[in-house]
Amino acid sequence: MAALRARKTNNEADQPSSPVLRFGPDQPLKLDAGTLLSPFQIAYQTYGTLNDARSNAILVCHALTGDQHVANTNPVTGKPGWWEVLIGPGRIIDTNRFFVICSNVIGGCLGSTGPASTNPATGKPYGLDLPVITIRDMVRAQQMLIDHFGIEKLFCVLGGSMGGMQVLEWASSYPERVFSALPIATGARHSSQNIAFHEVGRQAVMADPDWHGGKYFEHGRRPEKGLAVARMAAHITYLSEAALHRKFGRNLQDRDHLTFGFDADFQIESYLRHQGMTFVDRFDANSYLYMTRSMDYFDIAADHGGRLADAFAGTKTRFCLVSFTSDWLFPTEESRSIVHALNAAGASVSFVEIETDRGHDAFLLDEPELFAAINGFIGSAARARGLAS
Amino acid sequence: MSVNGSQRVDLEVVANLIPPQSRVLDVGSGDGSLLELLQDAKQVDGRGLELSQRGVNECVARGLSVIQGDADKDLEFYPDKGFDFVVLSQTLQATRNPKLVLDELLRIGNRAIVSFPNFGHWRVRLSLFVKGRMPVTQDLPYSWYDTPNIHFCTIRDFVNLCEELGATVEKATALDAAGQKIGLSMPWWFWNFFGQQAVFLLKR
Numbered sequence: 001m002a003a004l005r006a007r008k009t010n011n012e013a014d015q016p017s018s019p020v021l022r023f024g025p026d027q028p029l030k031l032d033a034g035t036l037l038s039p040f041q042i043a044y045q046t047y048g049t050l051n052d053a054r055s056n057a058i059l060v061c062h063a064l065t066g067d068q069h070v071a072n073t074n075p076v077t078g079k080p081g082w083w084e085v086l087i088g089p090g091r092i093i094d095t096n097r098f099f100v101i102c103s104n105v106i107g108g109c110l111g112s113t114g115p116a117s118t119n120p121a122t123g124k125p126y127g128l129d130l131p132v133i134t135i136r137d138m139v140r141a142q143q144m145l146i147d148h149f150g151i152e153k154l155f156c157v158l159g160g161s162m163g164g165m166q167v168l169e170w171a172s173s174y175p176e177r178v179f180s181a182l183p184i185a186t187g188a189r190h191s192s193q194n195i196a197f198h199e200v201g202r203q204a205v206m207a208d209p210d211w212h213g214g215k216y217f218e219h220g221r222r223p224e225k226g227l228a229v230a231r232m233a234a235h236i237t238y239l240s241e242a243a244l245h246r247k248f249g250r251n252l253q254d255r256d257h258l259t260f261g262f263d264a265d266f267q268i269e270s271y272l273r274h275q276g277m278t279f280v281d282r283f284d285a286n287s288y289l290y291m292t293r294s295m296d297y298f299d300i301a302a303d304h305g306g307r308l309a310d311a312f313a314g315t316k317t318r319f320c321l322v323s324f325t326s327d328w329l330f331p332t333e334e335s336r337s338i339v340h341a342l343n344a345a346g347a348s349v350s351f352v353e354i355e356t357d358r359g360h361d362a363f364l365l366d367e368p369e370l371f372a373a374i375n376g377f378i379g380s381a382a383r384a385r386g387l388a389s
Numbered sequence: 390m391s392v393n394g395s396q397r398v399d400l401e402v403v404a405n406l407i408p409p410q411s412r413v414l415d416v417g418s419g420d421g422s423l424l425e426l427l428q429d430a431k432q433v434d435g436r437g438l439e440l441s442q443r444g445v446n447e448c449v450a451r452g453l454s455v456i457q458g459d460a461d462k463d464l465e466f467y468p469d470k471g472f473d474f475v476v477l478s479q480t481l482q483a484t485r486n487p488k489l490v491l492d493e494l495l496r497i498g499n500r501a502i503v504s505f506p507n508f509g510h511w512r513v514r515l516s517l518f519v520k521g522r523m524p525v526t527q528d529l530p531y532s533w534y535d536t537p538n539i540h541f542c543t544i545r546d547f548v549n550l551c552e553e554l555g556a557t558v559e560k561a562t563a564l565d566a567a568g569q570k571i572g573l574s575m576p577w578w579f580w581n582f583f584g585q586q587a588v589f590l591l592k593r
Contacts, residue, residue, distance in 0.1 A: 320449060339456050340466040348434070350449045351456035353442050372450040380452025 013125075013284065014118050016043040016104070016111025017075040018068055021148055029106065029141050032297075033131040039120060042145050043111025044068050044103035047087065048095035050149065056387055057151045058093060059142065060102040061159030061166035063364075064234075064291050065283055067110040070102040071095070076110070076282045085366050092375045097387070098155065105166070106141045107133035107290040115214070115286035126286075128214035133290050135162070135298045139169045146177070155385055156378060158182035160363035161330065162291070165298050168338070171319070172300055172311040180318040180381040182374065185327050185363045187334035188308055188341070189299035194329060197237055198292035201230030205285045214286050227285040228276030235275045240326035240359035244268060301341075308341035315342075318384070319349040320377040322363070322370060329360040350377060398568030399504040400426060402588045403478055406502055406560065407431060411473040414438065414497065416460050416490075417480030421448035428453070436472075438463060461485045464493035471497055478504040479586075481547075482538040488550060495556055495593040504588040507563065509543030509581040527566070528585055544581045551591060560590040 020043045023029065028038035045068045050057060060070050060083065067074070071081040071088050087093040087100055104112040107130070114133075119126040146154065157170045157178050164186025171181040190198075205211060208226025212219045236244075248268040252258070255265065264270035301308040319342055323335040332353050342349040352373040356362045363370065400423050407413060409431040415424050418437030421444075427433040437455030439445045448455035460477070461484050475498030477490070482505055484490045494501040506528040507513075516524035523533040531538065542550070544563060551558055563571040563584025571580055580587070 318454065320454075339458075340463070343456075343466045343471075344468055346468055346471050348436065348454050349456060350445075350454045351458075352446050352449050353457055354446070355442065369446055373446060376450035376452045380454075383452070 012076060012110050013114060013116035014111075018043050018045050018104075018111060020044070020111050021145055023144065027144070029137065029144070031131050031137050032134040033137075035131045037106070037113060037131065037137075040106065040113040040141070041111070041117075042103050042106070042113075042141055044101060044145060045070065045072060046102075047071050047100040048098055050099040050151070054149070054151050055153070055155060055385060056097065057099045057101060057146075057149070057154050058156045058158065059146065059154050059170070060087070060100060061142075061157065061163035061170075062102060062105065063159070063161040063163045064295065065231075065279070065288070066163065067108065068102045068104040069110075071100065074282075077278075082364060086371065086374070092371050093378065097382075101145070101149070103142055103145055105133075105138040105291075107138065107287060107294060109284035109287040112141070114284070115290055116217070116284040124215075125217045127217070128286065128289075130286075130290065132297070133294050135165045135169050135294050136173065136303075138294065139166050139173060142166070142170075143174060143177070153177050153179055155387065156180045156182060156381060158184070158374075159186075160184035161186055161360065162295050164330075165295065168300055169298075171315065171317050172304075175312070175315045175317055178317045179385055180320070180377070182320050182322070182377060183335075183338070184322040184370075185324055185330050185335075185360055187330045188301060188311075188338050190295050190297075191334075194237075195296045197233065197329075198296055200233050201292060202289050204229040204233070205289060208285075211285065214289075216285070222280070223285045224280040227280045227283070227288060228273075230288060231279040231283075232272040232276045235272060237329045238359055238361040240328065240357050242326060242357035243359055246357070247271075308338065309344035312342055312345040312347055315345060315347045317347065318377075318381055319347055320373065321349070321351045322373055323351075323353045324359065324362040325353060325355045326357045327360040327362065398564055399478060399586050399588050402562050402564065402570070403476055403502055403504060404430065406588070406590050407433065407474050407476075409433070412471075414467070414472045414475045416464070416475060416477045416494070417483075418448060418453070418455050419444050421451050421453045421455065423476065423478060424448065424453045424455070425451060460490050460493075464490065464497060467493075467497045469496055470499055472499070474498050474500050474502055476502045478502070479506065481505045482508075482541050484540065487540045487542070488554070491550065491556070492554055495554065495591065499592065500559070501556070501591045502588065503547075503591065504586060505542065505547065506538075507544050507581065507584045507587050508541040509545060510585050511582050512566075512585075514582075526585075544584055544587045545577065547587065547589065548577070551589070554593070556591045556593045558589055559592055562588045564588070 022041045028036035104110045109116045164183035167183040205226040208223030210221040211223035251267045253270040304310040323332040339351045424435045445457045513524040563580040564586045
């Protein structure tokens, strides 16, 4: 069963069930690591129709373990797209009106070149032979995808968490190509606490004997236990104590008494085990290493001589930042410091903090205030861009 | 952060001071009434700063560009002369350090527009004089113990503060209880006595 699942994930890596754009040796991807990635491919999904002026395109950037299936049934899990509540015909991001693009990031495992992809030089999966990928590399690749569509300026780039980092990187690296930017629950850098959590996850993966130095596909194995532990630890950081307490408290799982053993006595234990188990069905362990690393390396201010404002100097992009009160992974202060930098750069910026006890994950949930903010921001940007409603 | 009731006759006076297509920062933008008015009628490039998250979220949902922030703390993050006009309407009296805030407004904007309820108005004086109680009026609807207004001033006081900060009063308007402008020919003592609200256009 494990081997079968491994093959399925691996198939998605090379032959995804979504459109894929392949770049040959004449169009390598320049990586921050100092090497070139070539050939490489980007898997993506689109929804809606690009208008004649090519002015109605919205790029959605996915989070750490997300993928391009933002508004369609996920081919691996069979579940609805991760932002289907927001994006679709007649929804807040109305695909009757906008052309929505979502790509799997470079380093991912659902069709864009990543560690699970076949290395053309060896005929085997890249594993750790893939150079370390940065957020800027991901954005550079997305930019090549946007070029392919002939889109000069994106109407909006939006995303949460790692997706929000990509939004900031887009606005900083290609300001003239981003009309409006909506980074949600994110930061301009990864904090040391966040790096620490990621390191726990990576160590869990690498400590699994099935990891085999990253060459597990060649052994017909996958480090499922390590990856599940990584996911369990990470999942706690996506929630808040209040939400956990409300949902689980100290309730026991399918029993009346403690067992005085190490079974999942508590509901929270069994919930986390479930989260870990379902995650390994859809995600590649090496990809997890690469994705977490890309976030750890992210530091826009450091890329601009230590001054965040310099990253956005002279920008004409309209910004709206959103944070959540109970998000301790990317607390409001992180957003606020970006807002201050944008103000110092004279940018057009809005900032909404949403009161919720659902923690970091709130951006993926049905949050009316979040939707009202997105709706207001997109609506006013559309008017400014001359996109009739 | 617009802390007083819904009687915002001053908004139109403020709007009339601002030419079309200006860059405007509205400090204490409340529910966004002024910014929306300016955006619709004057096509200004408007930004807002508002203390209450509720107000901010409402503004953003209305398509306005507003951030959550505190006039006392956050104005320092704005660049020098970043705006043509900085507006502080019905908010000065709720700041902890009005002098510093006013100083920041004059730094950030080429012009500052400040409106505030006049504590020198005859009703206020009468209430204190006759009843011996803190006044509760249409413009100052709070009881003394739950008011966000901590630094009241009279028109006279404000003019003195402007002098202290080296600000030039380019225009000043006092509104009486009915929201009517008090004639420019009237002397200051008259404004200070009959003006219920005041709107100042300042530069430095």
